[in-house]
Amino acid sequence: MITQAHLGWQSLSPDVESLVLLLKDAGIPTKEQSKIQGPVKVVMIESVFWGKAAAVAADNRVRWCAVWAEHRPPEIDIFAAMAGRNGHLLLHTLVPDQQGELPSQTPFFPAANRPERYLRDMFGVHFFDHPDQRRWMRHQAWQEGQYPLLKTFPLAGTPAEMTPPDCHYPFLAVEGEGVYEIPVGPVHAGIIEPGHFRFQAMGEDILSLEEHLGYVHKGIEKSAEGRDVRGLVRLAGRVSGDSTVAHAWAACQACEAAVGITLPRRALMIRGILAERERIANHLGDIGACCNDVGFTFAQVQCSRLRELWQRQNAAVFGHRLLMDIVVPGGVKGDLDAVQLDFLHAAIEQLRSELREFLPLLYEYPSLQDRLRTTGVLSLKKARSLGVLGFLARASGECWDLRRDAPYVPYGNMVITVPHSLEGDASGRLRIRGDEILVSLDLLEEMLKKLPAGEVAMEFPAVQGDCSGFGCIEGWRGEILAYVHLGEGGRVLRYFPRDPSWLNWPALEVMIEGVIVPDFPLCNKSVNGSYSGHDL
Amino acid sequence: MFSVLGRIFKTGCLTEKLPAHDQVVEQLGSVCRKEISRIFGGSLAIRMVDAGSCNGCELEMHALNNSFYDIERFGIHFVASPRHADLLLVTGPVARHMQAALKGTYDATPDPKLVIAMGDCAADGGEFGVSYASCGAVANVVPVDVVIRGCPPNPLQLLEGILQLLGRSGR
Numbered sequence: 001m002i003t004q005a006h007l008g009w010q011s012l013s014p015d016v017e018s019l020v021l022l023l024k025d026a027g028i029p030t031k032e033q034s035k036i037q038g039p040v041k042v043v044m045i046e047s048v049f050w051g052k053a054a055a056v057a058a059d060n061r062v063r064w065c066a067v068w069a070e071h072r073p074p075e076i077d078i079f080a081a082m083a084g085r086n087g088h089l090l091l092h093t094l095v096p097d098q099q100g101e102l103p104s105q106t107p108f109f110p111a112a113n114r115p116e117r118y119l120r121d122m123f124g125v126h127f128f129d130h131p132d133q134r135r136w137m138r139h140q141a142w143q144e145g146q147y148p149l150l151k152t153f154p155l156a157g158t159p160a161e162m163t164p165p166d167c168h169y170p171f172l173a174v175e176g177e178g179v180y181e182i183p184v185g186p187v188h189a190g191i192i193e194p195g196h197f198r199f200q201a202m203g204e205d206i207l208s209l210e211e212h213l214g215y216v217h218k219g220i221e222k223s224a225e226g227r228d229v230r231g232l233v234r235l236a237g238r239v240s241g242d243s244t245v246a247h248a249w250a251a252c253q254a255c256e257a258a259v260g261i262t263l264p265r266r267a268l269m270i271r272g273i274l275a276e277r278e279r280i281a282n283h284l285g286d287i288g289a290c291c292n293d294v295g296f297t298f299a300q301v302q303c304s305r306l307r308e309l310w311q312r313q314n315a316a317v318f319g320h321r322l323l324m325d326i327v328v329p330g331g332v333k334g335d336l337d338a339v340q341l342d343f344l345h346a347a348i349e350q351l352r353s354e355l356r357e358f359l360p361l362l363y364e365y366p367s368l369q370d371r372l373r374t375t376g377v378l379s380l381k382k383a384r385s386l387g388v389l390g391f392l393a394r395a396s397g398e399c400w401d402l403r404r405d406a407p408y409v410p411y412g413n414m415v416i417t418v419p420h421s422l423e424g425d426a427s428g429r430l431r432i433r434g435d436e437i438l439v440s441l442d443l444l445e446e447m448l449k450k451l452p453a454g455e456v457a458m459e460f461p462a463v464q465g466d467c468s469g470f471g472c473i474e475g476w477r478g479e480i481l482a483y484v485h486l487g488e489g490g491r492v493l494r495y496f497p498r499d500p501s502w503l504n505w506p507a508l509e510v511m512i513e514g515v516i517v518p519d520f521p522l523c524n525k526s527v528n529g530s531y532s533g534h535d536l
Numbered sequence: 537m538f539s540v541l542g543r544i545f546k547t548g549c550l551t552e553k554l555p556a557h558d559q560v561v562e563q564l565g566s567v568c569r570k571e572i573s574r575i576f577g578g579s580l581a582i583r584m585v586d587a588g589s590c591n592g593c594e595l596e597m598h599a600l601n602n603s604f605y606d607i608e609r610f611g612i613h614f615v616a617s618p619r620h621a622d623l624l625l626v627t628g629p630v631a632r633h634m635q636a637a638l639k640g641t642y643d644a645t646p647d648p649k650l651v652i653a654m655g656d657c658a659a660d661g662g663e664f665g666v667s668y669a670s671c672g673a674v675a676n677v678v679p680v681d682v683v684i685r686g687c688p689p690n691p692l693q694l695l696e697g698i699l700q701l702l703g704r705s706g707r
């Protein structure tokens with residue numbers, strides 16, 4: 001029985017300082033290191049303790065967030081991000097770039113499974129004790145033994161004229177009488193991104209689902225190298241087009257921290273306005289799409305109408321329907337005048353009054369709820385062990401939200417309500433997203449009212465020497481992390497964006513067991529992982 | 537039930553006339569209807585292929601189906617299989633991991649195998665360019681009939697591009 005008291009895992013997890021002490025108490029020698037600027041604490045440990053550190057963190061209800069690497073010949077820096085109650089801790093270690101190896105964190109955090117396999121594919125780092133030695137991001141565009149993110153690997157690579165299809169990925173098969181396999185993708189039967197799903201089914205019931213992603217891997221991290229910060233942020237805004245504001249903001253936050261500038265409050269407040277507008281647009285679109293997947297087209301028509309109006313307002317006020325390239329290093333592009341503020345205020349009022357009528361209808365409509373309730377259940381326990389993020393986590397009772405837990409300007413002085421539910425099903429996720437729109441509307445209103453006077457951008461200073469920074473932003477899908485290392489002349493040496501989809505995709509495999517095949521599109525949509533954000 | 541009907545009634549009909557000032561689109565609109573009935577028996581079937589996009593282009597493609605643009609009124613609709621398609625609408629730089637899938641989709645499409653490259657990425661690789669992981673422009677992988685620029689192109693530009701292609705293939 002789950003009770004209210006079980007909610008808010010983060011309130012039970014240690015703060016970042018205590019986590020460092022816990023690591024020390026466990027006999028792990030740590031060295032504090034502050035080369036990475038931003039809202040994060042960094043500790044250096046020996047690579048042999050990599051697994052043990054994860055064990056300590058897992059025992060203390062820490063959330064595992066990411067692992068990434070950077071090649072600095074002759075070594076590879078490895079970073080793992082973990083979240084305590086009040087923010088992030090980065091574990092940092094070094095391995096040699098030839099035959100580098102270290103213990104895996106996957107045995108303690110299942111969330112680390114794919115990210116570690118990704119590092120193996122991209123850097124050649126070997127994680128021992130990893131339960132899955134299969135490749136993850138490498139299909140057939142480069143050979144085994146080639147590692148695209150090593151500095152010695154040229155951006156152009158050595159691709160064949162025609163890259164063969166990846167036909168022989170070793171999927172796990174289920175055997176038994178009446179079990180059959182359904183391969184789906186990479187090209188899907190709708191307007192969605194490509195990926196492959198392999199179902200093992202019996203009759204209508206799905207026994208298991210295995211995802212095979214990486215089809216839209218287009219070398220984002222490698223092509224970031226050598227750019228200036230402006231170019232980097234333009235690229236960051238295209239890591240996942242639906243989260244352009246959040247990714248651009250996270251990348252900016254990292255760059256701005258790296259060079260140590262503090263932005264005018266007005267600039268940050270406008271970023272907040274953009275981020276909330278992005279959240280609302282995506283929630284509207286996806287609520288409609290979920291309803292459409294169960295044949296409730298009425299809701300799809302209504303939501304796509306509201307979304308279209310919202311996007312037109314974006315175009316009218318900010319000059320871009322999806323808000324691309326509005327967040328720039330040092331601030332935002334373009335100010336808001338009094339007329340635009342009134343316009344945005346009116347838009348909030350209008351959407352709110354429509355939703356007050358429309359959302360309860362969705363939440364209660366019997367033939368819709370009949371399909372959504374108990375479909376695609378992600379239990380609180382699973383949500384925790386997978387470290388899922390955003391509305392997906394909140395619908396299962398796990399309510400992290402950086403805007404409240406590790407607030408950044410402009411959220412620091414605001415009261416952030418974090419809607420959550422305990423059902424963990426498609427209905428719960430739909431309701432959380434609806435409720436989040438209402439919360440965002442309130443936040444928008446507050447930000448528009450309190451918008452301080454001042455500049456909306458400042459000059460991004462010339463970069464002296466080496467510097468690196470870390471950014472973290474609560475996007476509509478959940479926590480987005482960014483790591484940026486700038487070198488001489490402000491050129492990017494390394495950019496790593498961690499989209500929440502990395503942690504949310506595995507949850508789809510879990511929630512789908514026992515669901516009937518025709519409900520897969522609904523479950524998929526109710527998670528709505530980004531392929532592009534994951535594949536990079 | 538009544539609340540749903542009430543809501544539908546209140547919303548009314550939203551579908552817009554194409555912008556009156558936009559003579560080009562108006563003209564293309566009439567060519568389009570004529571050409572769709574002449575060449576494609578009244579309906580143009582589009583199969584969309586995301587070959588590596590950031591998903592921004594897909595969002596705008598979705599918008600074409602909303603009540604404001606309602607692309608079906610021109611006899612244009614999206615289909616699930618390339619075998620039913622007259623036209624491939626391709627987005628993104630072509631990720632090398634998608635090269636074979638795009639080629640396969642193209643091969644499975646019956647003649648006249650029209651192809652539109654949608655968005656700056658599809659046009660020339662956009663922000664992602666050509667690399668170990670990306671083939672860049674769609675034209676580097678399959679023949680392209682029309683390129684629609686924009687990042688992403690908005691629904692009207694998209695509509696205009698489709699109509700432009702029809703006007704051209706009718707000639």
Ligand code: SF4
Binds near residue numbers: 238593627628688689
């Ligand atoms: S053109 Fe722009 S929106 Fe379209 S896929 Fe490329 S980056 Fe994304």
